[in-house]
Amino acid sequence: MTGCSLRTETVSLTLVFLVFSTVPFRRYALHFLVQSGISYCIMIIIGVENMHKYCFVFALGYLTVCQVTRVYIFDYGQYSADFSGPMMIITQKITSLAYEIHDGMFRKDEELTSSQRDLAVRRMPSLLEYLSYNCNFMGILAGPLCSYKDYITFIEGRSYHMTQSGENGKEEIQSERTEPSPNTAVIQKLLVCGLSLLFHLTISTTLPVEYNIDEHFQATASWPTKIIYLYISLLAARPKYYFAWTLADAINNAAGFGFRGYDKNGAARWDLISNLRIQQIEMSTSFKMFLDNWNIQTALWLKRVCYERASFSPTIQTFILSAIWHGVYPGYYLTFLTGVLMTLAARAMRNNFRHYFIEPSQLKLLYDVITWIVTQVAISYTVVPFVLLSIKPSFTFYSSWYYSLHILGILVLLLFPVKKTQGRKGTHENIQLSQSKKFDEGEHSLGRNSFSTTNNVCNQNQEIASRHSSLKQ
Numbered sequence: 408m409t410g411c412s413l414r415t416e417t418v419s420l421t422l423v424f425l426v427f428s429t430v431p432f433r434r435y436a437l438h439f440l441v442q443s444g445i446s447y448c449i450m451i452i453i454g455v456e457n458m459h460k461y462c463f464v465f466a467l468g469y470l471t472v473c474q475v476t477r478v479y480i481f482d483y484g485q486y487s488a489d490f491s492g493p494m495m496i497i498t499q500k501i502t503s504l505a506y507e508i509h510d511g512m513f514r515k516d517e518e519l520t521s522s523q524r525d526l527a528v529r530r531m532p533s534l535l536e537y538l539s540y541n542c543n544f545m546g547i548l549a550g551p552l553c554s555y556k557d558y559i560t561f562i563e564g565r566s567y568h569m570t571q572s573g574e575n576g577k578e579e580i581q582s583e584r585t586e587p588s589p590n591t592a593v594i595q596k597l598l599v600c601g602l603s604l605l606f607h608l609t610i611s612t613t614l615p616v617e618y619n620i621d622e623h624f625q626a627t628a629s630w631p632t633k634i635i636y637l638y639i640s641l642l643a644a645r646p647k648y649y650f651a652w653t654l655a656d657a658i659n660n661a662a663g664f665g666f667r668g669y670d671k672n673g674a675a676r677w678d679l680i681s682n683l684r685i686q687q688i689e690m691s692t693s694f695k696m697f698l699d700n701w702n703i704q705t706a707l708w709l710k711r712v713c714y715e716r717a718s719f720s721p722t723i724q725t726f727i728l729s730a731i732w733h734g735v736y737p738g739y740y741l742t743f744l745t746g747v748l749m750t751l752a753a754r755a756m757r758n759n760f761r762h763y764f765i766e767p768s769q770l771k772l773l774y775d776v777i778t779w780i781v782t783q784v785a786i787s788y789t790v791v792p793f794v795l796l797s798i799k800p801s802f803t804f805y806s807s808w809y810y811s812l813h814i815l816g817i818l819v820l821l822l823f824p825v826k827k828t829q830g831r832k833g834t835h836e837n838i839q840l841s842q843s844k845k846f847d848e849g850e851h852s853l854g855r856n857s858f859s860t861t862n863n864v865c866n867q868n869q870e871i872a873s874r875h876s877s878l879k880q
Contacts, residue, residue: 435489435490436490438473438490439490439493440538440542442466442497442498443501443537443541443542446501447534447537447538449461450462451531455512455531456513458509459508459509462502463505466497466502467502469494470491470495471731471735474491474735475735477489477491478736479735491734493546493548495732496546496550496551497541498732499552499705499708499732500541500552500555502708502712503708503711504528504532504537504540504555506716507556508528510524510527511527511529512528512529512530512531514527522711523715525556532555539558545659546655546659548651548655549654549655550655550682550704551655551656551659551680551682551704552680552705553664553679561664566663566664566666567586588675589661589665589677592665592677593660596654596657596660597657599653600649600653603646603647603649603650604646606646607646607647607650610643611643611644611647613643614636614640615640616641616791616794618636618640619633619636619807620795620804620807633808637787637788637791640787641787649683652702653682653683655682656678656680656681660677664680665677665678665680665681680704681703682702682705683701683703684700687699687700688701690779691779691782691783692778693778694749694750694782694786695750695754696782697782697786705729705732709725710725712728713725722747722750722751723747726746726747726750729743737792738792738794738795738796738801739792739796741792741793741801742790742791742792745789745813746789748813748816751820751825752816752819752820753785755819755820755824755825756823758824758825761774785812789812791804791805792805
């Protein structure tokens with residue numbers, strides 16, 4: 408693609424964004440440009456050595472101020488299409504790009520992990536490229552986040568010159584293929600959106616999460632009933648997220664973005680920026696498995712800018728950053744602080760007991776059934792405050808359960824040793840890589856995802872492996 412065509416493409420995407428954002432958000436759309444513009448100035452003025460720190464503090468601080476204003480001044484408790492939603496995605500883009508430029512233009516290659524090396528940006532983007540990346544129309548409502556290199560590869564028309572895994576396991580360049588059509592992938596994802604929306608409108612409204620703290624329900628329901636309703640009500644709360652994230656993925660695919668090469672059978676994969684794997688979420692047998700498949704791009708952002716760069720307590724720092732990024736409702740902080748405890752406890756249990764249940768297959772099946780039940784209940788218990796938002800109903804719920812899972816998690820951490828997970832490089836990553844490749848080859852095309860550059864499928868699998876280690880239980 409010529410320089411003139413590239414400039415025309417980026418200008419078009421930015422102008423369409425401005426039109427699309429001005430209609431629903433009116434004057435608040437200016438926040439998108441202000442946040443991006445000031446961040447770009449910081450990058451230019453501060454320089455590559457420290458700009459990532461200043462961009463991170465400014466972008467997250469600006470987002471937090473806007474969230475405080477919206478929540479506590481305008482519409483507390485409303486899930487309206489407010490301007491802070493797109494700003495959350497733009498904040499991810501600003502901070503991730505700042506770190507990628509810092510990695511590519513300041514740090515030495517030997518200091519970087521394989522995923523950091525793949526994502527590193529070796530030159531400063533122009534203002535037009537920067538605004539186009541942050542403010543293109545495809546991700547205006549629900550994202551998802553993509554890397555700067557993936558976006559530029561798409562804009563320059565190089566995303567279709569992909570690789571395919573050959574019979575010997577090595578990659579073979581497929582430069583002679585015609586441009587793949589996203590129609591099939593888009594139709595499949597729109598069908599998922601339709602089913603999710605139908606489920607949300609018909610079933611979710613009849614199973615409110617708030618009923619878990621209803622006084623009559625708490626006084627009369629048996630414990631099995633409470634557990635079952637907790638699980639079902641949180642299960643019914645998920646389709647709205649399935650709808651939003653799958654629709655966002657379909658929109659990007661329809662625009663031609665999201666192509667990740669071909670599988671071993673030669674089928675096109677449109678899951679480069681997919682944000683969830685529904686089947687793996689619902690069948691999760693561990694806290695880690697759930698987190699690996701839920702809001703994938705945000706989890707990758709947390710790993711890239713926080714977890715793998717934290718000098719101490721990376722799990723705790725990552726969950727706190729996630730809470731700050733999500734917003735200022737007290738329920739968010741209760742959920743993510745509880746999530747720290749649940750993650751560490753689940754990691755301890757898995758490391759100390761799982762190896763006893765690998766063989767025979769019947770014992771492994773029993774272990775999977777039990778861990779599925781425990782995981783689904785623990786996830787539901789953890790995220791209730793996230794849905795209730797306010798602190799009083801959240802504590803009402805936890806007190807009705809006598810803080811049982813909190814107490815159990817603390818006991819697990821006191822009784823069983825927790826293995827260190829600081830080794831995010833080296834052999835541990837290679838072990839996870841081999842497991843990740845097997846999983847990636849067998850999963851359904853709707854549920855696949857890749858989290859690295861579009862030019863190297865092997866490096867994408869390494870990125871998945873690195874993420875697996877970032878939230879390992």
